[in-house]
Amino acid sequence: MPVTSPDRPNWYLLQCKPRQDERAHLNLLQQNYVVYHPQLVRERVIRGKRQRVSESLFPGYLFIQLSRNDNWAPLRSTRGVSRVVEFNHGPATVAEHVIEHLRGRCLASEMATDEALRPGEPLQIISGPLSPLEGVFLALHGNDRVMLLLQFLNREQSVCLPRSVIERQTRAFQPCH
Template sequence: MNIYSAEVASICTQQKSWYLVQCKPRQDERAEDNLARQGYEISRPKCRYLRVIRGQRQWTVESLFPGYLFINLPTESNWGPLRSTRGVSRVVSFGGVPMAVSDNLVKQLQARVEKHGKSELKLGDNVRIIEDGFVELDAIFMAKDGDERVVLLIHILNRQMQISLPIASIGGNE
């Protein structure tokens, strides 16, 4: 086994963790592209927002955490190439030591973004309330109430009622 293949085998067997990278202002996408081009595993959760641009409503895709992204690296990595990557400001650290982010947290963010990013809710779609005071209750999507809230039709106590909840409180199409 030559030195190069021994180094690659060593890196592949090391424990990997997710770390938070701060990007330069408005350069999230640039940092993501440059890090991916270098072969790093990156996660930059994105959301679709309805914005008014030049008087017209348009869907835009933006970072869920503007100015930040996650990178998956072995614990004993060389951090030098990250700091010199265009679009990257720094690796978030405490006391000079990069702090690992929970694998579970990153997986949950990825799953949630994928689930909500697949399709937009339409009038009459069945949804399940996953948070708030109506947990596990089925509802019907009626409308959006601003950027962050939805109006739902629920059937409770033999009556139909309209309620308004944060969009994060529903579990998508059923």
């Protein structure tokens, strides 16, 4: 556990009431607290249309920056906040480098969806039993899986693979006709 200083602010973990992360976040900001609510940007199919949505990385939790000298009493009555998470009879501190790592991960998710895969885009399988086959992107299948059209065993096959095992390909794939 990091050493805490009464003068220097540290990051702490707050538990929110069920499905009230956003409410707690807004209410804490209105009280001038420094709050971090890590969110990942994902592509989802909603009512037949692909849309970008933000999802909480840790549903039900927020990070707040406070020093030991700050007034913690308003946290208990802030709408949406359930409690300050504690370990060993004291508030659980979160190291600054952990917060920075989370910020980087969330920023990377925003950038990754900006470069979203498009139907017909050539891709290559970079690991697993189908590596190094090449295919064409068909569609997203959930958050972390993709449907590919492969030229396999002298015919076109559609396969569902984890997004982590594919990468963009510069050469075009030629399906058989």
